[in-house]
Amino acid sequence: MVLIKYGDDQGLGQEVRAYERLRHFQSSNIPQVFVCEISSSGNTFLALEWIDGRHPDFTSERDIHSTYSVLGKWTAEWSDRVGGHDQLSQDTLDRFFAFNDMLVKHQELILTTIGVRLYNQLQFITANQDFILHTMKRMPNTFDPGDISLHNTIIDHHGNVIFIDFEYASVRPMIMLFEHYGEGYESIPSTPERIELAMQAFLKTWNANASQPLTWEQFQCGQVCARCCYKMGKYNYWIKRMADERHREETLEWIKQDLAPLEELVRQLEQLVVNDATS
Structure with a gap:
């Protein structure tokens, strides 16, 4: 059986370009690529091997171990192919600038609606951006599939782990694969x-x-x-959403649910900064 994807959306075009790169290296961890092309008019066409199997159960230690063992090996092999360090995307770097601007522009909104405690925690992150950036830039690059989750991973009938979605694939520091781990996502x-x-x-x-x-x-x-960087993106979106008067109560509830995880993350960052200063 064959899985066919076609259309003219940007995400599919990105996936086609990723498979163009991947198909030159034999791997049992991606579907076989039959057709992979972008027409002169911008339409994309992708024909892939259909994979029979199941999505991993990330409440199962066995599935977690098998999936991430394969991911570690796969990204390590790609790291040697792409090489280098210090390849943060412009989108990632823009999070830092937007985060700083947001804290200045919406200081009163944050203080009056959420409180000084949250504001101080966000300020601590921005005060230590140089440490965060320096740490991430020291991480080796790899080809990141972009969205490793149970929906984009299949374990076939032979127990092989297959990664199937490369819409957001990019070369970036390997640690960015784990930027959203700890955010409570069930996938x-x-x-x-x-x-x-x-x-x-x-x-x-x-x-x-x-x-x-x-x-x-x-x-x-x-x-x-990496999680601090991810948090910047979340709070950029949340605070802007509140400032624009869009679903303020709903957004405020999201922020309240994030107070304890943010506090723990800032505590961990603070300890790392102290350790770095005394080493």
Whole structure:
């Protein structure tokens, strides 16, 4: 059977370009590519092998271990192909500028609707942006599939792990694969224990296959900084949404639910900054 995708949307075009790159390297962890092209008019056509199987269960230790062990090996091999460091996208860098502007422009809104405690935590992140950026830029690059979740991963009948969605694929620091782990999303390992299991399984096979291995401490430090970057994007969106008077009560409820996770993340960042200053 064959899976066919066609159309003229930007996301599909990005996926076609990703498969064009991937198809030159044999891998059992992506579908076989039969046709992959973009016409002169901008229409895209993609014909892929149909994969029979199931999505992983990220409440299962076995599925977490198998999925992230494969992901670690796959991204390590791609890291050696793309090489280098310091390849943060303009979109990622723009989060920092927008975050700084947002805190200045909407200071009164944040203080009056959410409070000084949240504002101080956001200020602590922006005050340590140099540390966050420096840490992320030291991470080796890889070809990031863009959205590793249970919906975009299949375990076939032979137990092989297949990654199937490359709409948001890009070359960037490998730690960015874990930028949203800890945000409570149910489509990925979401509890602290499952996140740690996923990260340990990933790092073990990464270190066994990459030319630049990382210690567990380096990996954890990078993930905290990647999460801070992700938080900037979330709060840029949330505060702007409130300032525009769009669904203010709903947005405020989202922010309130995030207060404890944000506080814990800032505590971890603070400890890393202290350790770096005293090392």
